[in-house]
Amino acid sequence: xxxxxxxxxxxxxxxxxxxxxxxxxxxxxxxxxxxxxxxxxxxxxxxxxxxxxxxxxxxxxxxxxxxxxxxxxxxxxxxxxxxxxxxxxxxxxxxxxxxxxxxxxxxxxxxxxxxxxxxxxxxxxxxxxxxxxxxxxxxxxxxxxxxxxxxxxxxxxxxxxxxxxxxxxxxxxxxxxxxxxxxxxxxxxxxxxxxxxxxxxxxxxxxxxxxxxxxxxxxxxxxxxxxxxxxxxxxxxxxxxxxxxxxxxxxxxxxxxxxxxxxxxxxxxxxxxxxxxxxxxxxxxxxxxxxxxxxxxxxxxxxxxxxxxxxxxxxxxxxxxxxxxxxxxxxxxxxxxxxxxxxxxxxxxxxxxxxxxxxxxxxxxxxxxxxxxxxxxxxxxxxxxxxxxxxxxxxxxxxxxxxxxxxxxxxxxxxxxxxxxxxxxxxxxxxxxxxxxxxxxxxxxxxxxxxxxxxxxxxxxxxxxxxxxxxxxxxxxxxx
Amino acid sequence: xxxxxxxxxxxxxxxxxxxxxxxxxxxxxxxxxxxxxxxxxxxxxxxxxxxxxxxxxxxxxxxxxxxxxxxxxxxxxxxxxxxxxxxxxxxxxxxxxxxxxxxxxxxxxxxxxxxxxxxxxxxxxxxxxxxxxxxxxxxxxxxxxxxxxxxxxxxxxxxxxxxxxxxxxxxxxxxxxxxxxxxxxxxxxxxxxxxxxxxxxxxxxxxxxxxxxxxxxxxxxxxxxxxxxxxxxxxxxxxxxxxxxxxxxxxxxxxxxxxxxxxxxxxxxxxxxxxxxxxxxxxxxxxxxxxxxxxxxxxxxxxxxxxxxxxxxxxxxxxxxxxxxxxxxxxxxxxxxxxxxxxxxxxxxxxxxxxxxxxxxxxxxxxxxxxxxxxxxxxxxxxxxxxxxxxxxxxxxxxxxxxxxxxxxxxxxxxxxxxxxxxxxxxxxxxxxxxxxxxxxxxxxxxxxxxxxxxxxxxxxxxxxxxxxxxxxxxxxxxx
Numbered sequence: 001x002x003x004x005x006x007x008x009x010x011x012x013x014x015x016x017x018x019x020x021x022x023x024x025x026x027x028x029x030x031x032x033x034x035x036x037x038x039x040x041x042x043x044x045x046x047x048x049x050x051x052x053x054x055x056x057x058x059x060x061x062x063x064x065x066x067x068x069x070x071x072x073x074x075x076x077x078x079x080x081x082x083x084x085x086x087x088x089x090x091x092x093x094x095x096x097x098x099x100x101x102x103x104x105x106x107x108x109x110x111x112x113x114x115x116x117x118x119x120x121x122x123x124x125x126x127x128x129x130x131x132x133x134x135x136x137x138x139x140x141x142x143x144x145x146x147x148x149x150x151x152x153x154x155x156x157x158x159x160x161x162x163x164x165x166x167x168x169x170x171x172x173x174x175x176x177x178x179x180x181x182x183x184x185x186x187x188x189x190x191x192x193x194x195x196x197x198x199x200x201x202x203x204x205x206x207x208x209x210x211x212x213x214x215x216x217x218x219x220x221x222x223x224x225x226x227x228x229x230x231x232x233x234x235x236x237x238x239x240x241x242x243x244x245x246x247x248x249x250x251x252x253x254x255x256x257x258x259x260x261x262x263x264x265x266x267x268x269x270x271x272x273x274x275x276x277x278x279x280x281x282x283x284x285x286x287x288x289x290x291x292x293x294x295x296x297x298x299x300x301x302x303x304x305x306x307x308x309x310x311x312x313x314x315x316x317x318x319x320x321x322x323x324x325x326x327x328x329x330x331x332x333x334x335x336x337x338x339x340x341x342x343x344x345x346x347x348x349x350x351x352x353x354x355x356x357x358x359x360x361x362x363x364x365x366x367x368x369x370x371x372x373x374x375x376x377x378x379x380x381x382x383x384x385x386x387x388x389x390x391x392x393x394x395x396x397x398x399x400x401x402x403x404x405x406x407x408x409x410x411x412x413x414x415x416x417x418x419x420x421x422x423x424x425x426x427x428x429x430x431x432x433x434x435x436x437x438x439x440x441x442x443x444x445x446x447x448x449x450x451x452x453x454x455x456x457x458x459x460x461x462x463x464x465x466x467x468x469x470x471x472x473x474x475x476x477x478x479x480x
Numbered sequence: 481x482x483x484x485x486x487x488x489x490x491x492x493x494x495x496x497x498x499x500x501x502x503x504x505x506x507x508x509x510x511x512x513x514x515x516x517x518x519x520x521x522x523x524x525x526x527x528x529x530x531x532x533x534x535x536x537x538x539x540x541x542x543x544x545x546x547x548x549x550x551x552x553x554x555x556x557x558x559x560x561x562x563x564x565x566x567x568x569x570x571x572x573x574x575x576x577x578x579x580x581x582x583x584x585x586x587x588x589x590x591x592x593x594x595x596x597x598x599x600x601x602x603x604x605x606x607x608x609x610x611x612x613x614x615x616x617x618x619x620x621x622x623x624x625x626x627x628x629x630x631x632x633x634x635x636x637x638x639x640x641x642x643x644x645x646x647x648x649x650x651x652x653x654x655x656x657x658x659x660x661x662x663x664x665x666x667x668x669x670x671x672x673x674x675x676x677x678x679x680x681x682x683x684x685x686x687x688x689x690x691x692x693x694x695x696x697x698x699x700x701x702x703x704x705x706x707x708x709x710x711x712x713x714x715x716x717x718x719x720x721x722x723x724x725x726x727x728x729x730x731x732x733x734x735x736x737x738x739x740x741x742x743x744x745x746x747x748x749x750x751x752x753x754x755x756x757x758x759x760x761x762x763x764x765x766x767x768x769x770x771x772x773x774x775x776x777x778x779x780x781x782x783x784x785x786x787x788x789x790x791x792x793x794x795x796x797x798x799x800x801x802x803x804x805x806x807x808x809x810x811x812x813x814x815x816x817x818x819x820x821x822x823x824x825x826x827x828x829x830x831x832x833x834x835x836x837x838x839x840x841x842x843x844x845x846x847x848x849x850x851x852x853x854x855x856x857x858x859x860x861x862x863x864x865x866x867x868x869x870x871x872x873x874x875x876x877x878x879x880x881x882x883x884x885x886x887x888x889x890x891x892x893x894x895x896x897x898x899x900x901x902x903x904x905x906x907x908x909x910x911x912x913x914x915x916x917x918x919x920x921x922x923x924x925x926x927x928x929x930x931x932x933x934x935x936x937x938x939x940x941x942x943x944x945x946x947x948x949x950x951x952x953x954x955x956x957x958x959x960x
Binding site for chain 2: 001003005008009011012017020021024028029030033034035036037038067068069070071074078100103104106107209211216217218220234235236237245246247248249250251252316319320322323327328329330
């Protein structure tokens, strides 16, 4: 079964498996102990730290191994904020960071910290100047100072190396320069890019996750540059420079480092190959499937990730059908998930959040499988769309009302958009459709649909103005 | 090389290795995903949770897998304290808990919480009634209330199942009953006993660590009884009941559960065998080595741990020599470690902290190796003691002064005790030796030495009274 969800987790690299097996024999003991087995574990750990540091562009004594990428990000954020508490309590991050980072920011906000979220463009890309404009340098910040806010100066800024949902690469080098100029430490979450593309320098803290590059689960990396203030948010512990309490998992760390070195060796050739496969998907999907939007930056992108959204389709249903057809892919949005919230990344980009599919190719993904995916996809989307009756011609515009009310109250996305698409033909050019909806996703999806279909989105009004007992009316003017 | 440090980490159980290898193939995908590989990982995770729950006496939905035993303990303590904040901010724990728990308690204290440490007897055992007396039930507690203190009522009590340094088993069942009567949740740190002896019921929270029972590193267990209030101290996350952020390490968890079941199956027979080997060590060491104290409860003890202290010897030197002789053992005390603090466990017990050796037998430890250890030990201790000149007879008591001052200022333990032992013969029976020392360990070790040697410890005085420029004078009256 072709596995196209490497951005969630990559299959274990053969080098990782080999190193893990060997290190289970050689590195199982406590590296803090003085006897032979302990000393051997310590040597393996030291060597793994050197390898990881070298590949990531850090010094060995800057690197701590964490128990996951999530822990690396969260310790990085909370540890840097605690270490820079005297500077201020203002945190800046992009709107499209990984949820692990957003959850750490929520902890900061709940504890009285101030958080500024920097928006992205429609391609999911941060503007470095806009990012820098959100910073409050310590010199001019402070409560009531120039650029100051309730949180004082900026204690930390965070920018991912590349987005995990749409593959857009962020301008980290430029942002790092501007942060340095402002004297604000920058945390770079490199979870999606580490091992695949070089990590730009200039970071103050760097976080990465081994299972994303083919290492085992259970290992993350947190690097903190010499001189960057850091204060552990966790209970005291002597291990991993006082940053990560708990027994050090030497075998998994050894495997993580070995596979990081291996994938970096393959990265250039394999990256170019996957880049071309993704280019093919980006080009073909809109030709093969009607009403589809490929999202993310077409130029500044990771080699292996492509994301597209299919109008009128529930993402989860699509994933299930693709699984039946033999393809393991993922979705940034899932209207039927337990949370009922669409992807914050797609939302921040202002693109369609429904029917979203992320294809992320692991090392070694085969061209034939990609071709087969492109063959199968139109059928699968067609099957999911078939019962919606979208192909039925709209009823002839007999005595069209100037405003057609489509009541989708109580119905979850993508129903409101489907109803809109089915019925807009009932109004003449210049006529208006008012879609009544109480699903928050409609606020994003109806304008996005209008953008894709060339219809005019005319704004919102209370649904009560159109006979609804609750919710919002989304007004769409038919262009013709 | 015989490995006698199972209490630090056990060698990987063959079942764990087998399960890990299989689960790296079958359970590597994200268990939150809907496609086949994800569903398979989810099934393996569910099965592992059922196994761990069954062996530990919990319900599957009470069990969260953590990334280490340390994390399990620390989340348990801080999560239960946060969840019971409205009850009060008073925490009770025994004086001999693992350092991971003490470090979590420090975080609580630093945040304004109140902590009561319950002492242990000379065998390292908590008295259940004394433990219960430290509790402040919510009904009568509160600021200024009966039994109340600044921290209000007791939010959490913590008691290990058995001590990690000396093997003493704690009266958990009795303590649990008394906690229940007081309405105080009890956290049991079962890291040293899980998989070896059944966990007594009655706990509200239970913590354990897989690599202590032969599972892989990187897996801990935190079980929280239904109805026990818990509020995560970490950023939000959907995984593991919202308690453990980060990608779930399914292969390691599968291996942890498989080995837990395996060791429980072997526990009775293997426990009896190791119990007998430890009994042999307990009996023989004092016969073979002069001036040695076997510490820990001789009756209420884990099958596999025995600890003894050798007078006049630096623990770290002893470990190094034993390593040279081919034995991997550990020490609760190390006067030359970076911290220079003797083991808090031995200190709380009031026993000798110097020259401490912990032997902890892994499953499958061989009798022949234990016998060889008993052969080698006297030689090794003798070698370490040889340069001290302890065998030289004390100089004949020519015109003995009523008080002999032994100036050991500026010298680390065990030097003050060695000097005392060398020179006490210089005073007649009834004469006093004043040992001047500025090493904190002397406060414990000199009384302990007196207890062992039948001399009378007469208390402390300022060293200045005996000509010292700093430190304390420890007064010893010669009996013999």
